[in-house]
Amino acid sequence: MKSSIKLLLSHSVQQLQNNGVFDRTALDAVNLERTRDTKHGDFASNVAMVLAKQARCNPRKLAEMLIENLPQSDLVEKTEIAGPGFINFYLTSEAYLSVIDQVRVEAENYGRSRVGEGKRVMVEFVSANPTGPLHVGHGRGAAYGDAVARVLRAAGYETHSEYYINDAGRQMDILAVSVLLRYLEINGKQVQFPENGYQGDYIKDIAANMHEKYQQQFCIDETALFDHLPQDKEERIDEVILRCKNALGASDFRIVFDQGRDMLVDDIRTDLAEFGVVFQEWFSERGLLENGDIEKSISVLEENGHVFEKEGAKWFKATEFGDEKDRVVMRANGMHTYFASDMAYHYNKAERGFDKMLDIFGADHHGYVSRIMSSFEALGNDPQRLSILLVQFAVLYRGSEKVSMSTRGGDFVTLRELREEVGNDAARFFYALRKPDQHMDFDLDLAKSQSSDNPVYYIQYAHARICSVFRQLVEKGLKTLVDGQPDYRLLKEKQEAELLQMLSKFPEVVELSAKSYEPHQIAYYLKDLANTFHSYYNAHPFLSSEDATRLARLGLIDAVRIVLADGLELLGVSAPNTM
RNA sequence: GCCUUCGUAGCUCAGGGGAUAGAGCGAUCGCCUCCUAAGCGAUAGGUCGCAGGUUCGAAUCCUGCCGAGGGCGCCA
The missing domain is CATH 3.30.1360.70 (Arginyl tRNA synthetase N-terminal domain)
Structure with missing residues (x-):
């Protein structure tokens, strides 16, 4: 319109x-x-x-x-x-009235458009290290990223969603060692579990599973692991990692390592699927090493003249691209840095030919933005192709008390706990209601105890109410919409005009949400639409009005029902027929 | 210190160059013999953090300051 x-x-x-x-x-x-x-x-x-x-x-x-x-x-x-x-x-009023049939004919396609012109967009989000279950901070990224992907799809972009698995590096070694030590405990050994190892009970579950599968296969001598360790706790755990690797040998260590990785990735995948977030691809960091992309991207960087050597290490001249300091890609010991993996991953993404790549990071990773953008450009890519969007942290409270969010300490609220306690729909909508760059105070007590105050129910209720009207129409044997074409000119009430206006606006909201990567606009629109509907419902009867008027009103609320369902779908929230 | 996000009603947040700044919760007062009261209506509540600047016009853009969250490593 x-x-x-x-x-x-x-x-x-x-x-x-x-x-x-x-x-x-x-x-x-x-x-x-x-x-x-x-x-x-x-x-x-x-x-x-x-x-x-x-x-x-x-x-x-x-x-x-x-x-x-x-x-x-x-x-x-x-x-x-x-x-x-x-x-x-x-x-003209005809312009508005025609919207009803447009919605009803297009149904789940109403609001969809081709403004994206079929451009290929890749959205990467969550990408949490598989070192533990997802917590509520990841939930926000998941709900946001998935909604962005859905909205882009609706706006005519060809969208690819991806989870990057950080399955290489020190954190994962710490995970493997944490599992191994718990496994040794199960086998009756005395271990000194490092304070900076992963403390959560899920580590014990993984260890128990491993014990069942492999029995005593990895029972190394524990006494040698803890003798004369360095004072510094970081140095100490690195030393424990080294001793475990030596004691087990590379191939057995890899088995233990994969045991942790696979169980956690599976757990994350299941968790997200239950949350309504299904990725098209799970991309492994380790794969970048194995397929040579890390070496390849470093050599491209060298060919482009953006690398220098200092004290045996290879540095990327990131400052030439606006980063605040130059970055090591290859350490003097021949190991590539974590940053090199990131660079290679983006090199790989660009090679896959996407028109646009979106990285959705937690705000705690914002320090990586300029170096990633710099390397992306230095590899010869147009920086316009990559956008890095930051999702601010959800600061958790229980009542007025702030909840600590240390993953290693094992003291955190998981996404799963949140879903079980407030429900998937409420959780997703709660996240969707805040724009990503807004800090979010997430009061768990409030979300749990007063979940019926959550606006998602307000919208779902509007949908359920309409469904209920149609059920009763059939029960009472009244004329339904299939019995004839309504005369919409009979719709003359104030609330009817408001609803028509709201319905006509939906495609604009979808387009705006897609272009600005702001699915929260959909959520606010739905609240508005539900509000207008509830007012209408209270002011005017549907079933007891005379035939022609009833038919016209039914057509209108049928269109409202469709748009409510369409909009909720874009946010990954269900539209129940009864409540 | 540098980077970054934010500051709008008592609270949680929308709006982000345009006409009289909005919603939910909370407060006060009304509405179920009638399609689900998980609903509706009404009232009260604001110097849009502060100060400059750009503009015909600024809550919105720019600069500075104040306040809050987050980030800074040959760590991953």
Whole structure:
């Protein structure tokens, strides 16, 4: 609807441009907005004010000329010039009434568009280290990333979602050792479990599972593991890792390591699937080492002249690309750095030919943004192809008390706990309600104890109420929508006009959400739509009105039901028929 | 110290160059013989952190300051 009006206005500007009133940039200034107040019509444009200087005439005069050049249209009832030079458009009631059938015919496709032009977008999100279960902070990234992917798909982008598994490096070694030590305990050995190892009970579960499967196969002599360890706890755990590797041998260590990795990745995958988040691909960091992409990307960087050597290490000249310091990619001991993996991963992504790549990071990773962008560019890619979006942390509270979020300490609220206690729908909607760059106070007590106050129920209830009306229609043997084409001109109530306006707006909301990567706009729209519906429901009867009116109203609320379900689907929230 | 996000009603948050700044919760007062009261209506509540600047027009953009969260390693 909006795009049709905008087209008319663009046509008029084009006309005046052809007549030499303004230069070729004028079309960019065409802007059209929904009015906040119906006194100003349905849509308003400030284009006359923006272009007045260029046309060397006053805004109101220019607005007059623009209106004269508007093409005829059935959509527009009248136009007027208001205030300093706004052009207000009043639409015909037919324009609005036609929305009902449009929604009902297009059904789950209503609101979808082709603005994405089939461009290939890859969205990478969550990507938490598989060193423990997901916590509620990851939940926010999951809910956000998945909603972005869904909204992009709806807007006509070809979307690929991916989880990057950090399954290489020291943290994973610490995980493997944590599992091994718990396993030794099960086998009756005395171990000194490092304070900076992974303390959670899930480690014991993995160890128990391993014990069942492999019996005593990895029972190394524990006494040698803990003699004369360094004082510093980081050095100490590195030494324990080394001794475990030596005692077990590379291939057995790999088995223990994979035991932890696989169980945790499976657990994360299941957890997310239950949350409604299903990735198209799980991409392994270790794979980058094995397929040579890490070496390849470093050599591309060298070929492009962005590498220098210092004290035996290879450095990327990141400062040439705006990063604050240069970065080591290959250490003097021949090991590549964690950053080198990240660079290689983005090299790999770019090679796969996506038009656009989105990285969704937790705000705690924002320090990596400039170095990743720098390396991406240094590898010869257009930096416009990559956007790194930051999701702020959810700060957890129990009542007024802040909850500590240390993963290694094992003291954290898991996503699974949250889902079990407040439900998937409430959890997803709660996350969806905040824009990603907003800090979020997540009061667990509130979310758990007062979950019926969660706005998701308000929206789902609107959907269920409509379904209930249709059920009773059948029970009472009344005429239904399949019995005839309703005459929508009978819809003359204030709430009916408001609903029509809301319905016509949905495609604009989807498009805006997609372009700005802000699915929370959908959530707020749905709250509005549900509110307008509930008011209508309270003010006017459906079943007890006379046949023709009832039919028209049923058509309207059927369209509302469809848009509610469509919108909830974009957020990964269910639309129940009864509550 | 540097980087980054934020500061809007008592609380949690929308709006992010345009006309009189919004919602939910909380408060007060109403509405179920009637399609689900998980609902609706009404009232009260704001110097949009502070100060400059750009603009015909700033809560919105820019700069500085104040306050809050997060990040800074030949760590992963």
